[in-house]
Amino acid sequence: MPTAQFENYLRTYRKKAGLTQQEVAALLGCREGAQVSRYEKRKRLPPLDTALACEAIFGTPTSQLFAGIREAIDKDVEKRLLELRSKLQTRSDSGSKGSATAQKLRWLASRVGSHAESHNALSS
Amino acid sequence: MTRKTNHKRILALDIRPRRFGFVAFEQPDQLIDWGVKSFRRGVNAVRIPPRRKLAGLLDELSPAVVVLNERVLRVPKKKYKIVAIAQEEARRRRIAIRTVPRNALKRAFAGHHRNKDEIASVLVDRFPELAMKQPPRRRPWQSEDYRMSVFDAAALAATYLGRGSIQNRAGLALPQSRDSFLGIKYATAHAVRAVE
Numbered sequence: 001m002p003t004a005q006f007e008n009y010l011r012t013y014r015k016k017a018g019l020t021q022q023e024v025a026a027l028l029g030c031r032e033g034a035q036v037s038r039y040e041k042r043k044r045l046p047p048l049d050t051a052l053a054c055e056a057i058f059g060t061p062t063s064q065l066f067a068g069i070r071e072a073i074d075k076d077v078e079k080r081l082l083e084l085r086s087k088l089q090t091r092s093d094s095g096s097k098g099s100a101t102a103q104k105l106r107w108l109a110s111r112v113g114s115h116a117e118s119h120n121a122l123s124s
Numbered sequence: 125m126t127r128k129t130n131h132k133r134i135l136a137l138d139i140r141p142r143r144f145g146f147v148a149f150e151q152p153d154q155l156i157d158w159g160v161k162s163f164r165r166g167v168n169a170v171r172i173p174p175r176r177k178l179a180g181l182l183d184e185l186s187p188a189v190v191v192l193n194e195r196v197l198r199v200p201k202k203k204y205k206i207v208a209i210a211q212e213e214a215r216r217r218r219i220a221i222r223t224v225p226r227n228a229l230k231r232a233f234a235g236h237h238r239n240k241d242e243i244a245s246v247l248v249d250r251f252p253e254l255a256m257k258q259p260p261r262r263r264p265w266q267s268e269d270y271r272m273s274v275f276d277a278a279a280l281a282a283t284y285l286g287r288g289s290i291q292n293r294a295g296l297a298l299p300q301s302r303d304s305f306l307g308i309k310y311a312t313a314h315a316v317r318a319v320e
Protein backbone atom coordinates (compact mmCIF):
# COMPACT_ATOMS: atom_id res chain seq x y z
CA MET A 1 0.00 0.00 0.00
CA PRO A 2 1.47 3.39 -0.95
CA THR A 3 2.35 5.76 1.86
CA ALA A 4 0.28 8.94 2.19
CA GLN A 5 2.07 12.16 1.36
CA PHE A 6 3.29 14.51 4.03
CA GLU A 7 1.23 17.57 4.80
CA ASN A 8 4.22 19.64 3.76
CA TYR A 9 7.78 19.15 2.54
CA LEU A 10 9.24 22.33 4.00
CA ARG A 11 11.94 20.47 5.92
CA THR A 12 13.04 18.53 2.83
CA TYR A 13 13.35 21.66 0.71
CA ARG A 14 15.06 23.57 3.51
CA LYS A 15 17.61 20.82 4.03
CA LYS A 16 18.19 20.52 0.30
CA ALA A 17 18.93 24.23 0.21
CA GLY A 18 21.27 23.80 3.18
CA LEU A 19 19.46 26.49 5.17
CA THR A 20 18.86 26.51 8.90
CA GLN A 21 15.47 27.16 10.46
CA GLN A 22 16.72 30.54 11.68
CA GLU A 23 17.78 31.52 8.18
CA VAL A 24 14.43 30.49 6.72
CA ALA A 25 12.69 32.39 9.52
CA ALA A 26 14.70 35.50 8.64
CA LEU A 27 13.76 35.09 4.97
CA LEU A 28 10.11 34.65 5.90
CA GLY A 29 10.24 37.67 8.16
CA CYS A 30 9.56 35.65 11.31
CA ARG A 31 11.29 36.49 14.55
CA GLU A 32 12.57 33.03 15.38
CA GLY A 33 13.27 29.64 13.87
CA ALA A 34 10.83 27.98 16.26
CA GLN A 35 7.96 29.14 14.08
CA VAL A 36 9.53 27.40 11.08
CA SER A 37 9.93 24.28 13.22
CA ARG A 38 6.21 24.38 14.02
CA TYR A 39 5.36 24.59 10.32
CA GLU A 40 7.76 21.77 9.49
CA LYS A 41 6.40 19.53 12.23
CA ARG A 42 2.85 20.22 11.07
CA LYS A 43 1.93 21.70 14.44
CA ARG A 44 0.87 24.98 12.81
CA LEU A 45 -0.48 25.72 9.37
CA PRO A 46 1.34 28.67 7.80
CA PRO A 47 -0.83 31.60 6.68
CA LEU A 48 -1.22 32.30 2.97
CA ASP A 49 1.45 35.01 2.88
CA THR A 50 3.97 32.65 4.55
CA ALA A 51 3.06 29.81 2.17
CA LEU A 52 3.60 32.10 -0.81
CA ALA A 53 6.85 33.34 0.72
CA CYS A 54 7.98 29.69 0.99
CA GLU A 55 7.19 29.28 -2.70
CA ALA A 56 9.31 32.33 -3.47
CA ILE A 57 12.18 31.15 -1.25
CA PHE A 58 12.42 27.58 -2.49
CA GLY A 59 11.28 28.25 -6.04
CA THR A 60 8.79 25.41 -5.78
CA PRO A 61 5.01 25.70 -6.28
CA THR A 62 2.95 25.79 -3.10
CA SER A 63 1.06 22.73 -4.30
CA GLN A 64 4.34 20.79 -4.20
CA LEU A 65 5.53 22.25 -0.92
CA PHE A 66 2.20 21.45 0.71
CA ALA A 67 1.50 18.28 -1.27
CA GLY A 68 -0.46 16.49 1.45
CA ILE A 69 -2.77 19.44 2.05
CA ARG A 70 -3.24 19.85 -1.71
CA GLU A 71 -4.17 16.19 -2.04
CA ALA A 72 -6.71 16.40 0.78
CA ILE A 73 -8.22 19.59 -0.64
CA ASP A 74 -8.41 18.02 -4.11
CA LYS A 75 -10.36 15.09 -2.75
CA ASP A 76 -12.77 17.35 -0.82
CA VAL A 77 -13.38 19.64 -3.78
CA GLU A 78 -13.97 16.70 -6.09
CA LYS A 79 -16.53 15.32 -3.67
CA ARG A 80 -18.30 18.69 -3.50
CA LEU A 81 -18.25 19.06 -7.29
CA LEU A 82 -19.99 15.70 -7.63
CA GLU A 83 -22.52 16.70 -4.99
CA LEU A 84 -23.25 19.95 -6.84
CA ARG A 85 -23.63 18.09 -10.14
CA SER A 86 -26.08 15.59 -8.72
CA LYS A 87 -28.00 18.46 -7.10
CA LEU A 88 -28.23 20.35 -10.40
CA GLN A 89 -29.18 17.22 -12.33
CA THR A 90 -32.26 16.72 -10.12
CA ARG A 91 -33.47 20.27 -10.83
CA SER A 92 -36.17 20.82 -13.45
CA ASP A 93 -35.73 24.49 -14.39
CA SER A 94 -37.05 26.02 -17.56
CA GLY A 95 -36.27 29.21 -19.49
CA SER A 96 -33.22 31.27 -18.56
CA LYS A 97 -32.75 29.33 -15.31
CA GLY A 98 -32.77 26.11 -17.28
CA SER A 99 -30.09 27.34 -19.69
CA ALA A 100 -28.01 28.54 -16.73
CA THR A 101 -28.29 25.10 -15.14
CA ALA A 102 -27.30 23.47 -18.44
CA GLN A 103 -24.27 25.76 -18.65
CA LYS A 104 -23.27 24.88 -15.08
CA LEU A 105 -23.66 21.17 -15.83
CA ARG A 106 -21.46 21.50 -18.93
CA TRP A 107 -18.83 23.30 -16.90
CA LEU A 108 -19.10 20.71 -14.13
CA ALA A 109 -18.76 17.86 -16.64
CA SER A 110 -15.52 19.33 -17.97
CA ARG A 111 -14.32 20.25 -14.48
CA VAL A 112 -14.99 16.86 -12.91
CA GLY A 113 -13.41 15.12 -15.91
CA SER A 114 -10.30 17.28 -15.86
CA HIS A 115 -10.11 16.97 -12.09
CA ALA A 116 -10.19 13.18 -12.33
CA GLU A 117 -7.60 13.26 -15.11
CA SER A 118 -5.22 15.49 -13.14
CA HIS A 119 -5.75 13.28 -10.10
CA ASN A 120 -4.94 10.16 -12.14
CA ALA A 121 -1.88 11.87 -13.62
CA LEU A 122 -0.64 12.61 -10.12
CA SER A 123 -1.33 9.03 -9.02
CA SER A 124 0.60 7.46 -11.90
CA MET B 125 7.67 13.79 -3.12
CA THR B 126 5.85 16.19 -5.36
CA ARG B 127 3.67 13.53 -6.91
CA LYS B 128 1.39 11.09 -5.25
CA THR B 129 3.73 8.25 -4.54
CA ASN B 130 3.20 4.60 -5.33
CA HIS B 131 6.20 3.72 -3.23
CA LYS B 132 6.43 3.10 0.45
CA ARG B 133 8.24 5.60 2.59
CA ILE B 134 11.25 3.95 4.14
CA LEU B 135 13.40 4.92 7.06
CA ALA B 136 16.93 3.52 7.24
CA LEU B 137 18.64 3.61 10.62
CA ASP B 138 22.31 3.21 11.32
CA ILE B 139 22.36 2.43 15.01
CA ARG B 140 25.47 3.02 17.12
CA PRO B 141 25.87 2.73 20.88
CA ARG B 142 25.54 6.51 21.44
CA ARG B 143 23.79 7.80 18.35
CA PHE B 144 21.83 6.84 15.29
CA GLY B 145 21.94 8.14 11.77
CA PHE B 146 18.76 8.17 9.74
CA VAL B 147 17.72 8.65 6.16
CA ALA B 148 14.16 8.68 4.82
CA PHE B 149 13.23 8.02 1.23
CA GLU B 150 9.84 8.39 -0.34
CA GLN B 151 10.83 7.01 -3.72
CA PRO B 152 14.16 5.47 -4.69
CA ASP B 153 15.39 8.84 -5.89
CA GLN B 154 13.62 11.08 -3.42
CA LEU B 155 15.47 11.71 -0.24
CA ILE B 156 13.14 13.47 2.16
CA ASP B 157 15.02 13.65 5.45
CA TRP B 158 18.38 12.77 6.91
CA GLY B 159 20.45 13.44 10.00
CA VAL B 160 22.07 12.11 13.15
CA LYS B 161 20.51 11.96 16.59
CA SER B 162 22.72 11.55 19.60
CA PHE B 163 21.96 10.16 23.02
CA ARG B 164 25.42 10.33 24.52
CA ARG B 165 26.04 10.16 28.25
CA GLY B 166 28.66 11.77 30.44
CA VAL B 167 29.39 15.45 30.88
CA ASN B 168 27.56 16.62 27.77
CA ALA B 169 24.76 14.12 28.15
CA VAL B 170 21.73 14.51 25.92
CA ARG B 171 18.70 14.95 28.11
CA ILE B 172 16.10 13.63 25.73
CA PRO B 173 16.05 9.83 26.07
CA PRO B 174 16.69 7.75 22.93
CA ARG B 175 13.22 6.24 23.03
CA ARG B 176 11.60 9.64 22.75
CA LYS B 177 13.92 10.65 19.91
CA LEU B 178 13.22 7.49 17.98
CA ALA B 179 9.48 7.59 18.65
CA GLY B 180 9.38 11.22 17.52
CA LEU B 181 11.14 10.32 14.30
CA LEU B 182 8.81 7.40 13.61
CA ASP B 183 5.76 9.56 14.32
CA GLU B 184 6.99 12.40 12.20
CA LEU B 185 8.04 10.34 9.19
CA SER B 186 5.52 7.52 9.61
CA PRO B 187 7.47 5.10 7.41
CA ALA B 188 6.09 1.85 6.06
CA VAL B 189 9.41 0.08 6.53
CA VAL B 190 12.36 0.53 8.88
CA VAL B 191 15.65 -0.73 7.45
CA LEU B 192 18.41 -1.82 9.80
CA ASN B 193 21.83 -3.30 9.38
CA GLU B 194 21.71 -7.02 10.09
CA ARG B 195 24.82 -6.74 12.26
CA VAL B 196 23.02 -4.72 14.96
CA LEU B 197 20.51 -7.48 15.56
CA ARG B 198 23.32 -9.89 16.35
CA VAL B 199 24.70 -7.70 19.15
CA PRO B 200 23.44 -8.69 22.63
CA LYS B 201 20.37 -6.70 23.64
CA LYS B 202 21.96 -5.60 26.89
CA LYS B 203 24.73 -3.89 24.97
CA TYR B 204 22.57 -2.21 22.34
CA LYS B 205 19.39 -1.25 24.13
CA ILE B 206 18.54 1.16 21.36
CA VAL B 207 18.05 -1.74 18.92
CA ALA B 208 15.47 -3.30 21.21
CA ILE B 209 13.83 0.12 21.58
CA ALA B 210 13.73 0.58 17.80
CA GLN B 211 12.14 -2.83 17.33
CA GLU B 212 9.64 -2.19 20.09
CA GLU B 213 8.62 1.25 18.82
CA ALA B 214 8.32 0.00 15.24
CA ARG B 215 6.24 -2.97 16.35
CA ARG B 216 3.97 -0.68 18.35
CA ARG B 217 3.30 1.37 15.21
CA ARG B 218 2.98 -1.75 13.04
CA ILE B 219 5.97 -0.77 10.96
CA ALA B 220 7.79 -3.61 9.24
CA ILE B 221 11.48 -4.04 10.00
CA ARG B 222 13.84 -5.22 7.29
CA THR B 223 17.53 -5.93 7.64
CA VAL B 224 20.29 -5.66 5.10
CA PRO B 225 23.29 -7.97 5.49
CA ARG B 226 26.81 -6.74 4.98
CA ASN B 227 27.44 -8.77 1.84
CA ALA B 228 24.35 -7.27 0.15
CA LEU B 229 25.74 -3.83 0.91
CA LYS B 230 29.07 -4.82 -0.57
CA ARG B 231 27.44 -6.10 -3.72
CA ALA B 232 25.32 -2.98 -4.09
CA PHE B 233 28.43 -0.82 -3.97
CA ALA B 234 30.70 -3.20 -5.82
CA GLY B 235 33.84 -1.41 -6.90
CA HIS B 236 33.32 1.24 -4.21
CA HIS B 237 33.21 -0.81 -1.05
CA ARG B 238 36.91 -0.47 -0.24
CA ASN B 239 36.02 1.95 2.54
CA LYS B 240 33.16 4.07 3.80
CA ASP B 241 34.61 7.26 2.31
CA GLU B 242 34.23 5.81 -1.18
CA ILE B 243 30.66 4.75 -0.52
CA ALA B 244 29.93 8.23 0.87
CA SER B 245 31.36 9.81 -2.31
CA VAL B 246 29.12 7.63 -4.50
CA LEU B 247 26.11 8.65 -2.42
CA VAL B 248 27.03 12.34 -2.62
CA ASP B 249 27.28 12.05 -6.41
CA ARG B 250 23.81 10.58 -6.46
CA PHE B 251 22.30 12.83 -3.79
CA PRO B 252 24.15 16.18 -3.84
CA GLU B 253 22.09 17.42 -0.89
CA LEU B 254 24.15 15.09 1.31
CA ALA B 255 27.37 16.86 0.37
CA MET B 256 27.08 19.14 3.40
CA LYS B 257 27.19 16.12 5.66
CA GLN B 258 30.14 14.42 3.99
CA PRO B 259 32.98 14.23 6.52
CA PRO B 260 36.61 14.68 5.53
CA ARG B 261 38.51 11.52 4.70
CA ARG B 262 39.33 9.72 7.94
CA ARG B 263 43.01 9.41 8.80
CA PRO B 264 44.18 6.12 10.37
CA TRP B 265 44.68 7.75 13.78
CA GLN B 266 41.28 9.44 13.83
CA SER B 267 38.02 8.00 15.06
CA GLU B 268 35.06 7.95 12.74
CA ASP B 269 33.20 11.19 12.21
CA TYR B 270 29.68 11.16 13.65
CA ARG B 271 28.27 12.33 10.30
CA MET B 272 29.30 9.05 8.69
CA SER B 273 26.17 7.53 10.27
CA VAL B 274 24.06 9.40 7.72
CA PHE B 275 25.96 7.78 4.87
CA ASP B 276 25.79 4.35 6.46
CA ALA B 277 22.04 4.75 6.75
CA ALA B 278 21.82 6.04 3.17
CA ALA B 279 23.81 3.04 1.96
CA LEU B 280 21.39 0.72 3.75
CA ALA B 281 18.42 2.49 2.19
CA ALA B 282 19.97 2.43 -1.28
CA THR B 283 20.70 -1.26 -0.95
CA TYR B 284 17.18 -1.97 0.27
CA LEU B 285 15.54 0.07 -2.45
CA GLY B 286 17.97 -1.48 -4.93
CA ARG B 287 16.47 -0.28 -8.15
CA GLY B 288 19.25 -0.51 -10.68
CA SER B 289 22.84 0.15 -9.97
CA ILE B 290 23.84 3.01 -7.72
CA GLN B 291 26.89 3.53 -9.90
CA ASN B 292 24.78 3.85 -13.01
CA ARG B 293 22.39 6.29 -11.44
CA ALA B 294 25.31 8.29 -10.15
CA GLY B 295 26.40 8.63 -13.74
CA LEU B 296 29.79 7.14 -13.10
CA ALA B 297 31.48 5.37 -15.95
CA LEU B 298 32.06 2.02 -14.36
CA PRO B 299 32.21 -1.40 -15.93
CA GLN B 300 28.91 -3.14 -15.42
CA SER B 301 30.22 -6.19 -13.72
CA ARG B 302 27.79 -8.90 -12.72
CA ASP B 303 28.25 -8.03 -9.08
CA SER B 304 27.76 -4.31 -9.39
CA PHE B 305 24.76 -4.56 -11.64
CA LEU B 306 22.96 -7.55 -10.24
CA GLY B 307 24.10 -7.04 -6.70
CA ILE B 308 21.25 -4.77 -5.72
CA LYS B 309 18.69 -7.04 -7.31
CA TYR B 310 20.16 -9.89 -5.33
CA ALA B 311 20.06 -7.78 -2.22
CA THR B 312 16.40 -7.00 -2.66
CA ALA B 313 15.23 -10.37 -3.74
CA HIS B 314 17.19 -12.63 -1.45
CA ALA B 315 19.37 -10.97 1.09
CA VAL B 316 17.05 -8.38 2.59
CA ARG B 317 15.36 -10.14 5.43
CA ALA B 318 12.19 -9.45 7.27
CA VAL B 319 12.47 -9.39 11.01
CA GLU B 320 8.77 -9.50 11.63
